[in-house]
Amino acid sequence: MWLTSDKELVVAHGGYSGEINFGIHADEDNFHTAPNYIFETTLAANREIETNFILPTLEEVICATNKRAFLNIEIKCPENQEIFDKYDMKHAVRKVFEAIQAANMNEYCVVSSFDERALAEMERVSHSEFYQVRTIYLENYYTDIPCLPIEKMITRGDGCNIEVQHLTKEIIDTMHTHGKIVMVWVDCTVTSESYELHKKLMSM
Secondary structure, eight states, X not given: OEEOTTSOEEOOXXXXXXXXXXXXXXXXXXXXXXXXXXXXXXXXXXXXXOOSSOOOBHHHHHHXXXXXXXXXXXXOOOSSHHHHTTSOHHHHHHHHHHHHHHTTOGGGEEEEESOHHHHHHHHHHHHHTTOOOOEEEEOOSSTTSOOOOHHHHTTSTTEEEEEGGGOOHHHHHHHHHTTOEEEEEOOTTTOOOOHHHHHHHHHO
């Protein structure tokens, strides 16, 4: 999710640095050269760009699921440092925290990110407000990127999310021994999701 220019939390993936790559921009090859950014656009304007469905806010998703689903709330941040400097990451984190706290959702969600700064800020806010929001550190931005050493993984937040090709019984057992959560993502260009795969993962 991203913070829009009018300070709404919109659920959208976006480009690597928050470029609008959905709706009428979805098939454009040049959106990186002359991008419009989700966080520099209002919620209403973002919704006008996506013509196939209404982009939801985080609060709307929390309300719709109503604790009937477990949510992995990924905080997106611009990869490019120059663009990151224009993004109000701390305000975005605070808004996510407030949305979770208002709905008393901390037992029904985790907050994840590839950006360690965002998760460190969530941990700081959570500690200062005496309301725990669990943080999950996303590993393996691409499948060919190795995981951090397990000695490092057990020190970060409440758990990890790693690409399935890198998952081992040792990682699972060590993380669980330290009270950590293990989440998995699947690169469908490398691994086919199937009943057999899910059964294997459950058995691990």
